[in-house]
Amino acid sequence: MEVTRPQVSIVIPAYNAQKFLARSVASVLSQKGCSFEIIIVENNSTDATLRVATALQDAHPGVVRVVQEKIAGASAARNAGLALARAEWIQFLDADDALLPGKLARQLQLTAPDTDWVIGELLIRWEDGEETVVPIADDPWQGLLFYAGLGHLNANLFRRSLADEIGGFNPGYRSCNDFEFFFRLLQRGANIVKDHLCAAVHFQHSGERITTTNLKEMARLRVALTKREVKHLKARRAQYYEANRETINAALLGALRKQATVDLPGAKHNFNEVFPEGYDASDFDRAFVPKHGVLYPFLGFGATECLRRFFSSFVPLGWRKFLK
Template identity: 40%
Template structure:
């Protein structure tokens, strides 16, 4: 099973060698490593060419003129020849066993492997993210449907009508996962943590940062997922309606932090009758007090109170008031 690895990069000189070295250190031999420069103005392209000169049979350097991580990934995908495709952002890393461990367990009909990953923070702390056994529920909460480099794809799946959405400046991963699930792509969860998502302030990241627009797009995606499941899998959606609606409420709550007016308008559209008709006791994602507050005071007033309190309460107390993530 040949593997093509695709690394898109924009002004990634401080991190790129670390990412490339993690690919070259794989126990499973990588047949093709495609490095895609996305209009970098630092030393990114020079680093790419230096590795290509050292490994001319394995490394291909390409350029993508259209700005954006999805365009750069699709550019690499067009050049890939492996049966499997591994994406890796230029500031993240794969464990040496990433490919060997996943491919050793892959089932013959699997087209999409969903894996675990660790978050590594600037203070040296780490936090593992284990995929949810149900990727639909993993998709709507906690990024538990894998992430770009935690997952692995059969190439034919991403060259037959499903690809990275180039019009999006963010939310690319969950949008792709939604497309895969909606298309019925055969998935397999392998929960072992085999790669690292490195968190650090990087103004030059390929994914653009737009808090207001990004949260609005996240809410729109969750609405689309709810609508799709309610229409195509009504029995499943009804069984888990509280979970999916609570995930939407959590996203609306975050959106309200940046755009209370927009979040309130969306809440009124999504819940025109208020929070009736859902057995919220089974939802797992929001403490009961939040549901009660929305029912008693309404969404806008509840969130306005929260935003006011956030300006005057000590941070330690605010942390205690945040909704807790459910246990895996």
């Protein structure tokens, strides 16, 4: 018997997610008002993830499908699921996160024939129970540059044809792969619709994730990606670049500061390459420069960030927000 084509394909990459996978799948199964398929991509787990996934497939035949991807990493796992997806719309969902009720049907109703990408707000739930809502940026390029405001893979919805057209996820990015994907969507001129409601929950926890947690590598890739974005804006969107140059510089400075936290020599090298004339406050949007940035003209980027790292190591937790 022919199976009705689902409206949404949910791709769930899973690595050592035995404790969370059932919760993630349950958040999809509880969605109402649309048809869907769930593709779980088991990715070299060393725990019982495959067994949990198989049990979910057995419990929901025709809805849940389990495949394995031997190439390690979130990009490869998501691409494997994308290749098998049958629906017009793709929902990527991390195995340790969850969709909020009504997410899929609501976002499908927001789409039009020319919509490529639905961006939803994300709810972050911390281990102590505190919750933070990440709003959507008014300017998608600013959301990209500051790594906030373009939703989250869990909170968004993507037209499959465009995801296929841009080649899916870049295997060279073991981290920042979501924003590298977003970058290529914006480069291609994706037509965006915004969903100003929380669409998914990202659970902060100390357990393993499919995305690499090598902090130096994550920071390096973030700087490299930001440099690619700035290069694109200079070359292809010169008018936008000139109108937003100070904000763009501040975003690049922010990526360098993130790198300085875990790799000060690498950050200093990148700063000297990107800003060879040094720090000039007039070149940066003050709204995005940290308070300790007043020291940059006097001490330089490297020495200032070295001092920030030193004081951050022992000041009370409540004061550390002033040193970020």
